[in-house]
Amino acid sequence: MKTRMLTALILLLGIQSVPLHAQLLGTEKKYVRIGQLQSHFSSYGSERAWNNKYYEGLRWPADYSYTDNAVIKRFWLGCSDFTDAEGRYWSKYGIYFAADYVGKSLFPMELKQIAKFPMPHVYVDGNDISAPYQGDVDDINPDQIPDRIVVNVVNTSMGLTIKRIIYAFSQQYHDDYFIKKFVFINTGNTDYDDEIELNTPIKGLRIGWGVRYSVCREGSFYIGGTQSWGQQSWVTRRGETYEDHYQQIITENTPISQLDWLRCGFSWAGQKASNSFDNIGAPDILKTGRLTAPQMAGIVILHVDKSPQDRSDDPEQPVTLGWHAGDTYPKLGDMIDEGQMIKQYTMLSGVPYQGLGGTNRFFEDNTSSITDRVDPSTIHNDGGGTNLWVNYGPFDLAPGDSIVIVEAEGVHGLNRQMCELIGARWKEAKTYPSRSFEFELPDGSSISGTYNDGVADYFKNSWVYTGWDSIMKVFARAKMNYDSGFDIPQPPQPPTKFEVLSGGDRISLKWEPSPSEDQADFGGYRIFRAIGKPDTFYTEIFACGKGTDHPQIVYQFDDTTPQRNHAYYYYITAFNDGSNNDGTLNPPGPLSSSKYYTWATEPAYLQRQAGRSINDVRIVPNPYNIKARELNFTLEPNKIVFMNIPAYCRISIYTERGDLIQILEHTDGSGDESWNMVTKTRQTVVSGIYIAHIEVTKDYYDPQTGELLYRAGDSVVRKFVIIR
Template sequence: MIKKSAWLHTAFVVGLSLGFVGHALADETKWIAVGMLHDWYSSAGCEVEVGRTHLISDQQDGLRWPAQFKWQDCKAAKALWIGATDYYDPLVDRTFKVKVVHVGPRVLDEEHEFMPVEFKMYGRFDHPLVIVDGVPAGRLDYMDEVDEIDPTLVTGDPATGPDRMLYNVVNTSIGITMRRKIYAFSQQNHNNYFIYDYVFKNTGIIDKEGRKYEQTLNGVYFFFQYRYAPSREGGPYGYYWLPQSTSWGHNTINDARNEAPISVNPLVWPEDAPPRCLFSWHGLHSKAGFDNIGGPYFGGDGHLGAAQYVGVVTLHADKSPDDPSDDPFQPTTTQYLQSDLPITSGNDQFNAEKMMKEYEVMAGGHPAVRHADDVGCPTPIDCHAYADTYVRSGDPGNPGGYTQGQGFGPYVLEPGDSVHIVVAEA
């Protein structure tokens, strides 16, 4: 730990030399491609819009299922925001009413905000090697790249455990270090989902040099955003029989279940609790000209090009740093937000006014009406409204569709404290 005065002098010098670049790009990506579900991941700890190739044609990129078929991408963007209240920021010698650091949906700064420490792929075995005329000819040569083989990965038993584990450690400028483990399986009954195991620890590390400023963090939220767009096949960057804006999720329907427990009966919670989950699907689009639920190849063979349901389920969230039991009331926020709101781009960890607006969403609780119900599409069978023309009350419009969010908190993290959150995505 360094004293406040020494830290401020050092931060000033470093700030002059680096210019506090707002959108530094030094990202490393890796694929998990061992089962029927394939996705790419960023060393920054979350995956921003067009973050792998930076090409508009890859607006839908990743979360491919079933991955043996072409253009099954369902992911448009993700984000992870971490916020705290009454935060003294040693970087600028100022106390913010709320402080928020960001990776995604459109910002990425691995120099000053989400700073990778480790990014490594472990596998119980390597991928098959396909050789044609002496030349490697398998897609997995370029996608399923294992850094280290461990036949007893995670469980210590070669007969059990995941077949891949992506290990990712990231320091953030708010003083919280994230450790992310992503597990994937090739077994046929478990090859269509990933498990995300997060530990968020108040280490006090706030820059790439590893300098610390220790303080208790209050009102801490971990807010994840999921902008889904099933799927690329029928859109403009696939075979293009669906409207262009399906590629950014303009017509995506978002829904949630069991946001808060109906009962706190210890015989029911948490062991027998229904899953706390979020999920999305391809809704009606006003410009399709036909019933596009499921993305049928209208005018062709009629096969479904967007049959996927995609989403996440909460498996565990600590009640507090002192109580590692699962909290059935987490996530406490399941707000959905318009994907092109000002707070979804140009995020700045020193902009007090904008961070306040971000934190209001992060701590916004559960919406009175879920997105699917407000649109008028509680199920694909009972869907009678266009998602792309829907505008939530109070929003300026709907040019980009809606993103589903979920926030875990508020937590109080003293120096050295940590919380454990586990979700699965399919």
């Protein structure tokens, strides 16, 4: 009987292929990096973003550095009238999901990632830059619809097993959210092994989480360090009228104003009390004014079972949707204090712990305008910030019963171009605070006034708060996707291989065909390029296939326009003709494979031949002047280049008094080598006169004539000046 019950439970969980004694460390993670939103998922069933250096996760937009938005997802379970595997009775029993409880109350059993197709290989000058990420995927399933599926199974000391399934999509209109399906099943398994310890109902099961966002990591550089853990984050909610609308069908054309009934909550960076300026959007006040925190991050509830016997969506769930003080919650400690478990259960029932929470719209009820400089942490005085607070239940689960909850988590906001434009305009007004400016608002109207009058802040914040509409559109698309059974139109697969090769007079790009070429709607390929750094704007430089200037599909393109010693970055996408996309579940038109599959994040250069004479060596720029650095190499301001150098040489750099500060080994056979002006002790050099000693390390012959151009040991000295 026991064996039959175990077999049935395993089949219900869908983990037939997992060894019964599977056991994972709590530190194991799986990374999803295929779309605009990228993140990791932990084996123990929830995420704390701290990686011992910074808060990592929920990167959006993933094109750029420092765009992490995650802090923590506090995850609690509670039940009533419970007898544990040791025979101890608890009137209320609780579990908190944290790495410290792995092996005590949490027992991770499975964490794997399944891809629809193998990850393409991307090479830059022979270096496989995709190699470090090939291990992200455990299995391939060409029949699945999502690009990636992460499966996570955790047993608990309650005898409740959680199967968490994360669905990720790379389609360009659906790559900024993850759909998360949670299956809570009464297996009776309270540890790692396959033995079933409990065979009793789980009564009054309550499920809850408190989710906090930093929105975002870069923004904390300008708001203040406390925002790195979300101390200044605002929270609001929607969905108060869900019961009146939950059977309503929405499409891509449904107005944003008619989506307010969706069960959701989201967060963004608010004001820090100690800042003397309006920091909404986290403008970079030290440089261009670019908005560094335009993100809105949050959760929409897509489905909650009414009961184990009724799988229809329960419009009365969740029982709590609102806000809660971030670090204010009952601590379970070593899990022997029943009083703390009772307090946790009460909180999961919707009663704010210590009164520091609510189901109201936190932002709207504590401000009167978008320019009010209210620090949200001062409302409840919790230094941890404010969590989005969600509770479900109660549910009664007999042995073998399960409950399914489905959510989507997404991030969106102003794009980088708008952040630069709006921020620069605001910074200009701040620089001349008494001068009157005219500002264009999101609705197309204009407003005039000065920074001192608060008009510039109103202009800036009006644009930042368009993110409310953006995140609601993300939530709507996630719901449409889920309700359709993931029937969103699919983009073509990317090329299976992409190669970038630096050359003497060109940079050559080659690729292998997309597996989607045999589909009738396949369009062709597009190549995009950026200069100076990988996380900047890209421009299309070539296209072939349907509707392009090069209708014949090819698999090679030579970029002959690069300039010497500038860094170039590329990616390639496959596109279709849009005939599979009628505009119901996203905007109509052609769809493209994700840039993140083929993004060459290492630079290629125009490689010039080595100098013919060691006396031809020169240094550019010389002098280097920090005030003119933007005129030197695009987006590489701290760079000087040794040109016309021998193919194989050692460049030793000294101060004027003879201190050796750096050695560059030049081994690629070209005539150029760059230096970032950092010493071997990782210090940026100061103003002064420097001496470069260039010594040949290998005999070199003219590749055409065979003439010996220079011998190992030949050397030359050059002086150069740095002005900082």
